[in-house]
Amino acid sequence: MHPSTEDLLSVRDGEPVDASVRAVIAEDAAKARDVERLRETRHALRGLPELAPPAGAWERIVAVERATRERSNTWLRRTAGVGVAAAVAALAIVVIGTPSQHRGLEPARGSQANGASPTPAAEAPSSIVGTTTLFDPDRPFIGARIVPASYAQLVQESARLDRELRRFSRQRPMMSGETATTIAGLEDRIALIDEQLTYSNARGVPQPQRNALWGERVELMNALVHVRYAQAQPAGY
Amino acid sequence: MPKPLPQLDSTVLARAQHGDRNAHAEIYGLFATSVFTLARRMLASRALAEDVLQDTFVEVIRKVGSYRGDAEFGFWVKRIAINKCLMHLRSSWVSRRTDDGDERVGLMPTRAAGIDDQIALERALDELSDTARIVVWLHDVEGHTHGEIGRMMGRTASFSKSQLARAHERLRLLLGGEPEKVGTTELCTPVLKIC
Numbered sequence: 001m002h003p004s005t006e007d008l009l010s011v012r013d014g015e016p017v018d019a020s021v022r023a024v025i026a027e028d029a030a031k032a033r034d035v036e037r038l039r040e041t042r043h044a045l046r047g048l049p050e051l052a053p054p055a056g057a058w059e060r061i062v063a064v065e066r067a068t069r070e071r072s073n074t075w076l077r078r079t080a081g082v083g084v085a086a087a088v089a090a091l092a093i094v095v096i097g098t099p100s101q102h103r104g105l106e107p108a109r110g111s112q113a114n115g116a117s118p119t120p121a122a123e124a125p126s127s128i129v130g131t132t133t134l135f136d137p138d139r140p141f142i143g144a145r146i147v148p149a150s151y152a153q154l155v156q157e158s159a160r161l162d163r164e165l166r167r168f169s170r171q172r173p174m175m176s177g178e179t180a181t182t183i184a185g186l187e188d189r190i191a192l193i194d195e196q197l198t199y200s201n202a203r204g205v206p207q208p209q210r211n212a213l214w215g216e217r218v219e220l221m222n223a224l225v226h227v228r229y230a231q232a233q234p235a236g237y
Numbered sequence: 238m239p240k241p242l243p244q245l246d247s248t249v250l251a252r253a254q255h256g257d258r259n260a261h262a263e264i265y266g267l268f269a270t271s272v273f274t275l276a277r278r279m280l281a282s283r284a285l286a287e288d289v290l291q292d293t294f295v296e297v298i299r300k301v302g303s304y305r306g307d308a309e310f311g312f313w314v315k316r317i318a319i320n321k322c323l324m325h326l327r328s329s330w331v332s333r334r335t336d337d338g339d340e341r342v343g344l345m346p347t348r349a350a351g352i353d354d355q356i357a358l359e360r361a362l363d364e365l366s367d368t369a370r371i372v373v374w375l376h377d378v379e380g381h382t383h384g385e386i387g388r389m390m391g392r393t394a395s396f397s398k399s400q401l402a403r404a405h406e407r408l409r410l411l412l413g414g415e416p417e418k419v420g421t422t423e424l425c426t427p428v429l430k431i432c
Contacts, residue, residue: 005402038405042377044358046239053273053290058265061294062258068299162327166285187292194324200391 003031005038012038067180151207154214161221168228179231186224193217239380242311243267250310254302261298268311269294272318278374279322281363289325293318315379319389326367361411365404372397373404 003011003021010017011025012035025031193213200210245267252260272293276286296317304313362370371390375381376397383394383401390397 005406006398009398009402009405037409041405041408044354045362045373045377048278048355048359050270051274051277051286053269054287057269057287057290058262058294061265061291061298062261064291065295065298068295159327162325166288184295191296191320191324194327195320197327197391 008035008038011035012042064180064184068184151211151214154211154218157218158214158221161218161225164225165221165228168225168232179227182227183224183231186220186227190217190220190224193220239378240271242271242309242315245310250301250304253298254304261301264297264301264314265294268297268314271311272314275315275318275374275379276322278359278362278378279319279371280325281367281370285325289318289321292321296321319375322371323389326371357412358408361408364411365407369400369404369407372400373408376401 003024007017007021008025008031011022025035193216196205197210197213197217200213205213245264249260249263253264269290273286273290276289276293277283280286280289293314297314300317304310308316362373365373368390372386375386375389376383381389383397386397387394
């Protein structure tokens with residue numbers, strides 16, 4: 001019997017383990033030392049120094065929170081809705097004006113980077129958000145990407161938008177209360193979806209519903225990236 | 238035992254729930270360091286940790302009025318921070334395919350002479366896959382059970398256990414010890430000073 005690392009960790013943590021495992025560890029000094037080593041690693045991890053938050057972080061938090069608080073919840077929801085609708089509608093208009101061959105399902109950039117094969121069109125009905133165009137850093141004002149509908153592509157598109165968002169979020173420019181409110185509203189809705197996605201496995205959420213959640217996440221992320229992009233521009237959008 | 242969380246005075250909480258900005262600042266002063274540390278260690282990125290710090294406290298201020306005391310206040314704050322971290326990492330789990338425990342390639346020179354033990358451990362922690370790093374931090378440092386971690390990550394307790402084992406095997410390798418072997422007796426892990 002050769003106790004695995006999982007067994008040794010169970011012994012370290014005082015969890016129930018098979019009697020034979022305990023017997024081996026009791027008789028084998030090397031294994032007992034391994035358990036001690038795992039204990040020491042935990043001790044060393046807990047002993048890592050705490051890290052001070054960056055200077056000025058509280059002032060930024062107050063500024064963002066104050067801008068948000070100035071608007072009532074009702075106003076917040078309406079503005080967030082307008083923000084999403086404006087971003088989506090403006091780009092949808094562009095797409096309607098583009099040649100139809102450009103409106104086909106494009107593989108997400110992330111899927112290409114990861115080497116995943118694009119889902120065949122037959123598996124990707126565009127019933128979720130077929131006419132929404134997605135943010136493209138090379139063509140920020142012209143929607144050239146179509147929201148995909150297969151699970152894998154939705155997840156990958158979501159990841160791509162996360163990366164785009166990180167680029168703009170890092171810049172932290174000053175923003176108006178209206179913009180901050182719109183952003184907060186979108187982030188709230190994304191957080192709600194993320195919570196549902198986090199627990200979707202444990203709750204046994206059916207696949208179509210997961211697809212719908214990811215589709216909604218992609219739409220909201222897309223709107224958020226557009227707002228952040230506009231906010232990051234030196235002049236007007 | 239994990240480090241105890243700072244205690245929030247009930248009068249400060251009451252003031253915060255009524256929108257008192259000074260009370261919000263006191264809450265930030267009490268918990269900012271632990272939130273930032275948690276985020277930095279879970280995400281292995283200072284920039285992302287700063288994002289999580291900001292997002293967490295904006296949410297704390299906005300939702301403190303709905304806090305009902307079901308859990309310790311510090312625990313409630315940390316749960317918000319953990320959720321923010323998981324949100325940041327979800328895309329990484331998918332795009333880097335680390336769900337199954339694939340580690341980042343390349344070992345960094347943790348055994349180079351003169352490198353402080355804690356820095357070496359910190360760098361080794363950063364080298365783990367996102368999933369393994371989160372699990373080892375939440376379990377070994379924050380004191381969450383495998384069941385809690387499994388639920389937070391939408392997985393099972395067994396998943397958390399196996400990730401913890403992978404994390405420790407990897408840490409041992411990165412810190413200069415030999416990987417798990419039958420009958421291994423000569424270990425040298427500078428950080429743990431077991432040589």
